[in-house]
Amino acid sequence: MKTQERISVPILPRPKMWEAGSGVFRLKAGTSITCDKGLEIPARLLSRLMAEGAGIRCRITRAAPEQGLVLKQVRRLTGIPANVDGYAIQITPRKVILKSATARGIQYACQSLFDLLQQNNEGLCLPCGCLRDWPDFAYRGFMLDVARHFLPLERLKWTLDILARNKYTHLHIHFTDAESFTLPSRRYPKLNQSPKGPHGVYSRADLRKLCDYAAEREIEIIPEIDLPGHATQIIEKYPELACKVDTEGRKPWTLCVGSEATYEFMDRLLEEITPIFPGPLFHMGTDELDFKDLSDRIFWSWKSCPVCRDRMKAESLGNRQELFYYFIRRVHGMLAKHGKRMMMWNDNIDIANPHPVPHDTLVQFWRVAGKGRGPRRGCSMNKFTKDGFEVVNSYYPDTYLDLYVSDDRLINWHPQRAPQIKPEFRQKIIGGECCAWSDGGVDPYQRVLPSSLALFADRLWNRQPVTEPDAFAHSLTKHIFGPRVSPALSPLFHILGGMALHGNKLYELKSPLLKTMPRSKRLEACRQILLEITTERQRDHTLNPQALNEYAGALRALKLKLQPGKRKS
Numbered sequence: 001m002k003t004q005e006r007i008s009v010p011i012l013p014r015p016k017m018w019e020a021g022s023g024v025f026r027l028k029a030g031t032s033i034t035c036d037k038g039l040e041i042p043a044r045l046l047s048r049l050m051a052e053g054a055g056i057r058c059r060i061t062r063a064a065p066e067q068g069l070v071l072k073q074v075r076r077l078t079g080i081p082a083n084v085d086g087y088a089i090q091i092t093p094r095k096v097i098l099k100s101a102t103a104r105g106i107q108y109a110c111q112s113l114f115d116l117l118q119q120n121n122e123g124l125c126l127p128c129g130c131l132r133d134w135p136d137f138a139y140r141g142f143m144l145d146v147a148r149h150f151l152p153l154e155r156l157k158w159t160l161d162i163l164a165r166n167k168y169t170h171l172h173i174h175f176t177d178a179e180s181f182t183l184p185s186r187r188y189p190k191l192n193q194s195p196k197g198p199h200g201v202y203s204r205a206d207l208r209k210l211c212d213y214a215a216e217r218e219i220e221i222i223p224e225i226d227l228p229g230h231a232t233q234i235i236e237k238y239p240e241l242a243c244k245v246d247t248e249g250r251k252p253w254t255l256c257v258g259s260e261a262t263y264e265f266m267d268r269l270l271e272e273i274t275p276i277f278p279g280p281l282f283h284m285g286t287d288e289l290d291f292k293d294l295s296d297r298i299f300w301s302w303k304s305c306p307v308c309r310d311r312m313k314a315e316s317l318g319n320r321q322e323l324f325y326y327f328i329r330r331v332h333g334m335l336a337k338h339g340k341r342m343m344m345w346n347d348n349i350d351i352a353n354p355h356p357v358p359h360d361t362l363v364q365f366w367r368v369a370g371k372g373r374g375p376r377r378g379c380s381m382n383k384f385t386k387d388g389f390e391v392v393n394s395y396y397p398d399t400y401l402d403l404y405v406s407d408d409r410l411i412n413w414h415p416q417r418a419p420q421i422k423p424e425f426r427q428k429i430i431g432g433e434c435c436a437w438s439d440g441g442v443d444p445y446q447r448v449l450p451s452s453l454a455l456f457a458d459r460l461w462n463r464q465p466v467t468e469p470d471a472f473a474h475s476l477t478k479h480i481f482g483p484r485v486s487p488a489l490s491p492l493f494h495i496l497g498g499m500a501l502h503g504n505k506l507y508e509l510k511s512p513l514l515k516t517m518p519r520s521k522r523l524e525a526c527r528q529i530l531l532e533i534t535t536e537r538q539r540d541h542t543l544n545p546q547a548l549n550e551y552a553g554a555l556r557a558l559k560l561k562l563q564p565g566k567r568k569s
């Protein structure tokens with residue numbers, strides 16, 4: 001089997017190998033989906049995708065038919081690396097066989113099959129051919145910040161559907177921050193009382209539903225309680241957890257990690273929260289203790305607190321850094337007691353010096369510590385991997401959807417590419433995660449996620465950079481809206497000027513990557529596509545109808561900008 005041109009088949013993330021055959025498999029109402037025992041969940045997922053996205057009702061059966069869609073679990077697939085959830089699809093005019101060694105691989109095959117659906121005059125069909133595909137990185141994550149902007153359960157489910165379409169493995173939820181504590185607590189009910197502004201609290205029942213919904217899509221939810229910094233809201237409700245200092249009008253930011261009351265709080269809280277989430281990972285935050293640049297507002301109090309000083313003396317800890325490690329080790333022990341592996345942001349581990357952070361901790365690398373923020377000397381990806389940690393790469397210019405991400409930045413990125421890493425340490429980087437922060441309560445993501453997460457997913461699935469961004473952008477529309485969307489919508493991202501338009505950007509006047517069209521032609525295209533979107537909304541047969549509304553808003557703003565008489569800027 002030869003490797004084909006990588007985007008010649010409209011599947012996202014781009015598959016590794018596709019060999020086109022001749023003819024098509026036609027889908028019609030009542031087409032059967034036959035599945036092996038244990039593959040009922042992917043069978044239902046495929047059936048639902050076909051119904052909602054393509055309008056075709058399939059029949060799930062256990063009998064071996066002569067034709068139809070067949071989901072098969074196999075011991076191993078030739079030509080595909082072992083243990084990576086790879087899959088194969090074989091399409092002939094009579095039969096479509098989806099194979100993998102794992103249920104997760106079968107789900108990926110179902111998602112790819114859905115991308116392959118084509119609408120022609122005679123209805124929906126699949127082109128004949130053979131596909132083999134597998135991911136290059138095992139950990140493919142996305143982080144949502146619900147502490148700064150609370151999102152209802154339905155929005156989280158919508159996000160999980162997008163993640164599943166793009167073959168992600170983890171949804172990391174930043175549940176707590178200085179602004180709110182959105183996890184339910186019976187032991188510390190004040191954490192959930194009268195939150196200010198739009199913040200809400202999830203019920204235990206909602207969180208269980210969320211975890212079930214994620215598990216059906218082969219996605220693990222990683223909850224994050226961000227401590228000992230970002231603790232302003234907790235301290236407001238439980239002042240006994242604060243350091244015994246005069247903050248002189250500045251915002252208390254960190255828990256008192258000298259006080260035994262803090263450890264009792266952590267232990268009881270984790271005992272209560274950890275059983276809600278079935279996955280093995282638990283994120284403890286641990287980022288941003290030090291804001292030398294904002295020290296007039298945010299106060300890190302351990303140095304002047306007598307309780308912290310007493311603890312340092314009693315435990316023979318030389319400085320605040322060692323006191324931080326003391327906190328980490330105790331919390332690590334609490335999580336281990338509940339069967340959880342600790343995950344943490346990297347910036348407060350002084351990796352250039354000996355440290356006692358347990359090496360089974362999963363480090364989320366987001367920054368090379370900068371001026372005034374965290375231990376600086378030698379804080380590099382190389383040092384973390386050389387030291388023996390497994391790392392998830394969330395390097396902040398490349399992977400932050402709120403401010404920095406852009407097509408040209410992302411198109412060549414992959415988790416082992418930036419920040420720089422020596423070849424011998426690359427294997428310790430198990431994948432990457434992009435982050436949607438909501439500082440200031442902003443929620444721009446309903447428009448941003450469908451396209452950005454697809455592009456980011458490709459960077460986690462394939463080490464190979466995207467060499468045909470224009471073809472990629474054209475495939476995106478059908479990937480997001482399903483096979484029945486009008487082909488007239490395919491230049492959508494060319495008109496908007498980008499695929500990974502971040503939170504503050506509705507459009508790009510000059511695309512950093514995609515072919516741009518002359519201003520007058522673009523204005524006309526913008527008008528046309530707005531009319532098409534109106535028609536699509538009336539036909540009501542696409543996936544993600546709410547995203548159509550979001551894009552319509554962005555296109556209307558662009559149209560105003562492009563109108564004659566408006567200055568370029």
Ligand SMILES: [Zn+2]
Pocket residue numbers: 242243244255256257258259301302305306307308309
């Ligand atoms: Zn203290």
